[in-house]
Amino acid sequence: MTGQPKKLVVLGAGTGGTLAANRIRKRFAESEVTIDVVDRDNRHIYQPGLLFIPFGLADPDEIVRPRDRQLRRGINYHLSGIESVDIDRQRVLLDNGSTLAYDVLLVATGAVLQPEETEGLAGPGRLDDVFTFYDLEGATALAERLESFDSGRLVINVVDMPIKCPVAPIEFAFLADWYFTENGVREDVTITYVTPLDGAFTKPTSSATLSSLLDEKNIELVTEFNTGEVDGVGRKLIGYDEREIPFDLAVVIPLHGGAPYVHNSPGLGDELGFVPTDKATLQSLVKPNIFVLGDAADLPASKAGSVAHFEGEVLVANIESFLAGEPLEATFDGHANCFIETGFSKALLIDFNYETEPLPGHYPGPLGLPLLKESKLNHLGKLMFQWFYWHGLLPGRDIPGIGAAMPTAGKDTGELVSAGTNREGTQ
Amino acid sequence: MTTREIANATVEVDDDGFFVDPTQWTEDMAPLLAEECGVPTPLTDKHWQVLHFMRDQYFDKGTGPTVRKLGKTSGVTVKELYQLFPKGPAKLAARCAGIPKPRGCV
Numbered sequence: 029m030t031g032q033p034k035k036l037v038v039l040g041a042g043t044g045g046t047l048a049a050n051r052i053r054k055r056f057a058e059s060e061v062t063i064d065v066v067d068r069d070n071r072h073i074y075q076p077g078l079l080f081i082p083f084g085l086a087d088p089d090e091i092v093r094p095r096d097r098q099l100r101r102g103i104n105y106h107l108s109g110i111e112s113v114d115i116d117r118q119r120v121l122l123d124n125g126s127t128l129a130y131d132v133l134l135v136a137t138g139a140v141l142q143p144e145e146t147e148g149l150a151g152p153g154r155l156d157d158v159f160t161f162y163d164l165e166g167a168t169a170l171a172e173r174l175e176s177f178d179s180g181r182l183v184i185n186v187v188d189m190p191i192k193c194p195v196a197p198i199e200f201a202f203l204a205d206w207y208f209t210e211n212g213v214r215e216d217v218t219i220t221y222v223t224p225l226d227g228a229f230t231k232p233t234s235s236a237t238l239s240s241l242l243d244e245k246n247i248e249l250v251t252e253f254n255t256g257e258v259d260g261v262g263r264k265l266i267g268y269d270e271r272e273i274p275f276d277l278a279v280v281i282p283l284h285g286g287a288p289y290v291h292n293s294p295g296l297g298d299e300l301g302f303v304p305t306d307k308a309t310l311q312s313l314v315k316p317n318i319f320v321l322g323d324a325a326d327l328p329a330s331k332a333g334s335v336a337h338f339e340g341e342v343l344v345a346n347i348e349s350f351l352a353g354e355p356l357e358a359t360f361d362g363h364a365n366c367f368i369e370t371g372f373s374k375a376l377l378i379d380f381n382y383e384t385e386p387l388p389g390h391y392p393g394p395l396g397l398p399l400l401k402e403s404k405l406n407h408l409g410k411l412m413f414q415w416f417y418w419h420g421l422l423p424g425r426d427i428p429g430i431g432a433a434m435p436t437a438g439k440d441t442g443e444l445v446s447a448g449t450n451r452e453g454t455q
Numbered sequence: 456m457t458t459r460e461i462a463n464a465t466v467e468v469d470d471d472g473f474f475v476d477p478t479q480w481t482e483d484m485a486p487l488l489a490e491e492c493g494v495p496t497p498l499t500d501k502h503w504q505v506l507h508f509m510r511d512q513y514f515d516k517g518t519g520p521t522v523r524k525l526g527k528t529s530g531v532t533v534k535e536l537y538q539l540f541p542k543g544p545a546k547l548a549a550r551c552a553g554i555p556k557p558r559g560c561v
Contacts, residue, residue, distance in 0.1 A: 188521075188522075188523060252542070252543070254522075254537070254543075256533075256534065256537070268533065268534065268537035269537065269541060269542060283523070298524075299520075299523075299524045299527045299528050300523065300524065300527075328558060
């Protein structure tokens with residue numbers, strides 16, 4: 029490229045924004061592309077760690093690092109909220125009053141929790157008997173509450189999809205079973221998992237495995253429950269169909285939406301504040317010079333760090349093509365994988381994409397980690413992943429054998445199930 | 456996929472009874488479809504408002520809206536939606552409106 033450097037603005041310095049900015053910085057000289065990254069605070073939270081905090085398995089300090097320190101040299105960091113994006117005039121207005129003009133915009137502001145959208149969820153009882161572990165405040169307060177909880181009904185409720193890391197609430201149930209067993213009070217505690225889906229999880233094959241694990245661990249499963257109200261004083265969930273589920277302690281995953289500025293930016297987002305995005309190229313459907321990474325997109329993929337990670341490679345290739353005026357040829361296949369903690373130092377691993385269900389076998393090849401099966405190796409994998417997150421994934425380093433596209437080498441493809449039979453997350 | 460008779464017409468439906476081709480749907484089919492899936496009849500103006508909204512959204516976006524999107528954009532609150540289409544407004548309204556099953560989230 030010649031002439032003036034192109035201006036890339038990245039909104040959000042979470043998993044997606046950080047790894048994309050770093051990969052693009054590696055690919056282009058500063059004389060070719062300038063990179064400005066914006067975020068409203070300087071606390072990058074390792075979100076998979078939030079699951080462990082309520083059980084005393086991680087400290088809040090361990091999972092938070094400064095956002096700016098995760099960015100390579102040659103990337104400008106702006107500490108400010110975002111007021112709005114003017115997609116026609118190609119500029120971003122920041123809360124601090126300044127304006128950033130862009131040639132290419134990358135939206136990576138993730139998903140936000142919206143407890144205020146459910147009656148009662150942000151009201152009385154919050155942080156007394158009603159908690160979430162999806163933010164640091166909630167996870168930390170819940171740790172204290174769980175320490176003194178030795179009998180009664182624990183209810184875990186997902187209000188509605190989409191949510192970040194859709195397996196995390198089930199992992200919470202498994203870990204709660206382990207935690208109360210360790211504390212010697214499991215017989216005095218009932219654990220109930222309440223979901224709007226018609227099964228334990230969105231994907232049929234893994235849903236069956238997870239259902240039988242819930243059963244084994246004596247965790248009650250309530251399906252197709254659509255939470256209309258969380259009564260934190262009367263301590264019960266009330267469904268839109270008037271069913272009631274009493275609790276002594278509720279762990280509720282609130283509704284999710286896109287970042288608030290999306291609603292102030294005409295033409296950028298949908299009704300929920302997510303940005304309409306081409307599921308293969310990651311180019312937005314609203315403007316050709318806007319790309320979207322991670323949870324901020326309206327893609328039919330899990331809202332999870334692994335998805336943002338696998339998208340990164342495709343995204344950078346397509347931004348490079350876009351800047352060169354060439355067709356966008358790289359395509360994302362919807363690849364996701366998740367470790368699922370099942371308690372007692374074991375975990376499952378699942379690996380899937382838009383088209384293929386999670387299959388049994390091994391990942392990423394025949395000698396890899398066991399898929400869809402509890403094992404101690406997967407648990408160690410989950411624990412070690414934090415190191416890789418800070419030192420490999422965020423800096424944008426490639427690891428041999430772990431590519432963007434979903435591997436099939438180690439899988440039992442005889443059990444191939446089409447994603448066309450997915451459970452629906454709608455009611 | 457299979458075919459079925461309804462209101463003196465032959466239409467294509469999927470395994471869960473959702474229309475495959477929304478252009479095969481006519482308004483006189485809606486009350487019959489409603490009765491089949493437990494939606495209270497006779498259909499009220501509010502039901503019709505939702506059914507027409509579902510169809511508009513389908514032809515505009517290629518999929519029916521989720522219940523949250525319906526609550527935000529159809530002019531009918533989520534609470535009312537559950538009264539009109541008990542047990543699952545997005546799915547039941549899609550069935551009665553003759554559009555394919557809405558794509559869910561993973």
